Amino acid sequence: MMIIGKGRAPGKVILFGEHAVVYGRPALAAPVTQVAAEAVVAQGPRGAGLTVWAEDLGRQVAVRDASPDDPLAAAARLTLAHLGLAEPDWRVTVRSTIPIASGMGSGAAVSAAIIRALADATNTQYPIPHLSLSPDAVSALVYEVEKLHHGAPSGVDNTVIAYEQPVYFVRGQPPQPFAIGRPFMLAIADSGIASPTRITVGEVRRAWEQAPARFEALFDRIAAIVEAARSAIAAGEPEDLGALMDQNHALLQEIGVSCAELDALATAARAAGALGAKLSGGGRGGNLIALVGPKTMDPVVTALRKAGALSVITTQVGA
Ligand code: MEV
Secondary structure, eight states: OOEEEEEEEEEEEEEEOTTGGGGTOOEEEEEEEEEEEEEEEEEOOTTOOOEEEETTTTEEEETTTSOTTOHHHHHHHHHHHHHTOOOOSEEEEEEEOSOTTSSSOHHHHHHHHHHHHHHHHHHHHSOOTTOOOOHHHHHHHHHHHHHHHHSSOOSHHHHHHHHOSOEEEOTTSOOEEOOOSSOEEEEEEEOSOOOOHHHHHHHHHHHHHHSHHHHHHHHHHHHHHHHHHHHHHHTTOGGGHHHHHHHHHHHHHHHTOOOHHHHHHHHHHHHTTOSEEEEESSOSSSEEEEEEOTTTHHHHHHHHHHTTOSEEEEEEEOO
């Protein structure tokens, strides 16, 4: 099978500001490059049209027959429309090492990998010189796919995955890559509880409708933490992030998106020497992130596993 196009996209973590970002507050997010979605394109049989084969999901989708809200088909369709391309006889195969429904953006990364692979294949198969999709274009296409399942996502996930660098994000504004004065290490623990973002975002929406003033005040306090974190990161004082992570986690508990398992992981990480810990992403499951140093990394990873984490990866934020 000859490969005619390839595309890749990393996972992501929200460092600070999830949920409040849906309500216009800023968030900080970073790519996690140890995990990724990868797509390859090959020629398919003549007349077969475009198919997408998602190995990990065990799903094969014929783009022309799939329902409008199928995310794999939607990523392919939107890309063809964006590139002004009639349906080719291609087969896209996509694989991902990003845990599904864990808050690491697996769905958005799969979409981004498919979009990039199709653009790459268009380059090799058609005489359009140097066609490449800008991060902005990839981000906008992924956002369209995300909307099918998430209702009204803020756009932070597609942005950080498409830009592949840490971003300060405010809904509706161009993303700002942010300065990292000194790199820092995170342990990312998967609680093993699949928790679709759509559900927690919907619950927060209903709670906000019931008590708007209370929730707006919580979101303002999260926004202040995001600004303080951005300054600490830029000033090369990542140690200060620990306390800010703990405070952000406490506010997410008040918002109602933590759960006993995430709280237990946070407690275990702190007891093992992490400088701070918080849930990351939609909550109620998914990931917990803990700030670790060279000496605390191993004990924190061990403690997180003992406290029930399905898997733990460590990642460096910044060069
Ligand atoms: C999910 O990664 C982040 C949330 O803030 C949802 C969103 O921004 O759309 C929970």
